[in-house]
Amino acid sequence: MRLVLAVAGKDVRAELRSRTAILSALVFAALVLVVFNFARDPTALSATALAPSVLWVTFALAALLAMNRGFTIERENGALDGLLLAPVSREALFLGKLLANLAFVGSVELVTLPLFTLFFNVSLWPRLPGILGTTVLATIGFVAVGTIFSAMAVRTRHAELLLPVLLLPFMVPPLIGAVQVTSRLLAGRPWSEMLGWIRLLLLYDIVFVTLCTLVFPAVVDD
């Protein structure tokens, strides 16, 4: 367990040292929000109707960008090879990377949320715990499969193109779940209406975190 945190800590520190990565992802997310605002007809669709979709598409795209960047940095440093030589269990290595990516993407999402509230004039405050919880659940889903695929894509020439092509189908179930729950939360609906979707998010996370932990050795070992 300590090993997991150590790996995570090392990755997070690496990300923080390259502040450009976080900043770029943040600026990207902000820009996407701006584009969405201008991409809709304000007389035809209310901001609240579209808000959950806009938020989650932004999160999904930012997550793609962040994860691709993360592994590119690592490939440039050759850091992964060093870790692999150490007697670290592959499971701990994966979970550490997962946590680091989660922290990275999560921090981008956390800063994007207030921007979202500002640009789209939605109040997240009353249902904030639910929104945060949903964000965590869905992001775990994104990042679990994303960590595996970015580890693979980074060994190809066109990683930036390949990662979305591979990953987007896998981001759809958590995305649907997140949008459905967020939209109901913002509309002040009772929890009973969201249980099915929350269960979907949980099930997806459990299945794919487990699966990805199991297949990670095949990605890093020869």
Add this chain to the structure above:
Amino acid sequence: MEQYGNADRIIRRGLRLSAVGLLGLLLVYVLALKYTPVEVRQGVAQKIFYLHVPAAWSALLAFSLVGLTGALYLWLQDPRLDRFAAASAEVGVTFSAVMLTTGPIWAKPIWGTWWTWDARLTLTLFLFFLFVGYLALRAALHDPAERARFSAVVGILGLLLVPFIHLSVYLFRTLHPQPIVLKPSAPSLPPEMLRTLLVSTLVFTLLYIGFVTARYGLALAAERRELEEGSDVR
């Protein structure tokens, strides 16, 4: 040279089997057009069913085998499994293309719209994207062992994604019920329809087997060539 001969035999067998399958398709056409009755509510367009459903079956079969042989490869490290997975993926993309074209062509007269996000069509689209992603990754990797391992991972993950897509669409539709004008498959099919569907499924399965065999043989031949070229250079 006899090494190529072996691959050549496999390729030819595959080509023959799939040629027989294509002839079988002709038989299916005859059955579908002459033997089966015309469905009163849906009209003649209902007969697209005899092509679309077996194509879906083949695509799903192809996809499952990509995932399963991938998993087996990770366990057994047998390169034949990886070669088979690659062949199955390419054949699967072909059947997905059939699904993606016949699907909307069938949907338009029956449901009035070219596309709808129902379970069938949505899954069709996802299978297509998963196949494309799989093949794109393979094309981008050049070390055979790495390519085999990575493909296997994508195959396994993809296989497990399918039930989640299904679940998502199901939840989506039960909460957002959409008007269904006509149901494409009647609850109980008359025997002529059932028999024709069965024949068509067999034909499509034969096509799958034939295509995969040929494609496998071609991969084998290509690998042998690369080995020979390498040894010639030395």
Add this chain to the structure above:
Amino acid sequence: MFAEPPQNGGYMLAAYIVTPVILGGYWVRLWRRNANLKRREREEQLPKR
């Protein structure tokens, strides 16, 4: 009482044409790749003699 089925034969025709075009086209593609491979094999054998 005897309802007329809708006149949508055009769609059926489209689907029944598209399907063998795709499947037959794939068969042709496989066949051509085989033919190319065999041709290259034969070409490479000649200088060895």
